[in-house]
Amino acid sequence: MFEALDEFVSKYIRLTAEETEIFHSLLEYRKVKKKHFLLREGEICQFEAFILKGCIRTYYVDKSGTETILNFAVEGWWVSDLSSFSEQTPSTQNIETLEDSELLVINYENKKILFDVIPAFEKVFRILVQRSLGVLQQRFYAGISQTAEERYLAFIEKYPQVVQRVPQHQIARYIGVSPEFLSKVRSTLYKKP
Template sequence: MFKDIINNVTRFVVLTKDEKEEFTNLLEHRFIKAKTILLQKGEVCQFEGYVQKGCIRTYYIDEKGFEVTLYFAIEDWWVSDIASFHDQKPSRLYIEALEDSEIYLLTPQTKEILLKTIPKFEKVLRILVQRNLITLQDRLVNTISKPATERYLDFIKAYPSVPLRVPQYYIASYLGVSKEFVSTIRKRLSNK
């Protein structure tokens, strides 16, 4: 049952059998129906989640009322509002399951217990935060410096299965373009 999340974590540290058991005992296993909002703007994020199965989207609503997708979390990815979770302050984001999903959750309390009982998880969580920052930094630089077609190609590399799983307008909101533009790019690339 916990094989995938254990494999995810043990890429960074070696865990004993007892540590694996302690870790998995702290996880909350949850099934989430598609279209379920896991976090709304104004709520305090109470989870860091590992996606076992499904597709989850993190987004915000801009001043014009448009949804802007920040990222998708698919199998073997982690999802949270790090700022809200860490500082226990109201979120500016929404987190929504786009598909029926299965996730493992750590709460602020279980995360603290984990870090106290298995200190090597500090390294795991540090690496996960660093990877998240790298991803967001790359996304920011690409959004500013690359044309839309290149951004779409980068998106396909990062999320090869997502275009088959989510509506085109979510991809457009991630790229900062219209859904018609995404359709045009797809047609152009399929003709090559």
């Protein structure tokens, strides 16, 4: 059950057998059904989860009731509300499974223990935060500098493992267009030689 996570961690740090055992003991395995909320807006995020199986979306709903999808995450990726988790403040986001999912979860208290016992893990989580920031910066830049067609093409190039697993209306919400407009974009793309 820990192989994929151990492989991920080994890209950044080397652990002894004892450290690996300690790390595993601080994780909780969770199996959750499709359409399960791991976090709802207003709750304090108490987890960071490594996805063993499944597809998960992070989104918020504005005052008019419109959903904006911030992120999709699949096998080998992490999911959490970093701000709510690190600051222990109410979340503005919802995190929901789109498929039956299997997760390895570390809670807030166990992460503090992990850093105390194996300080090298701070490097792993620092890299995760840096990657998240990079993705957000790219999304912001794309939102102000690219057409909807360019954003859609970038999405399918960057996340090919997600495209076939989520409904088109959710992809539309991710790239910031209406489902009808995305349908027009896709139709135009398929007509090109």
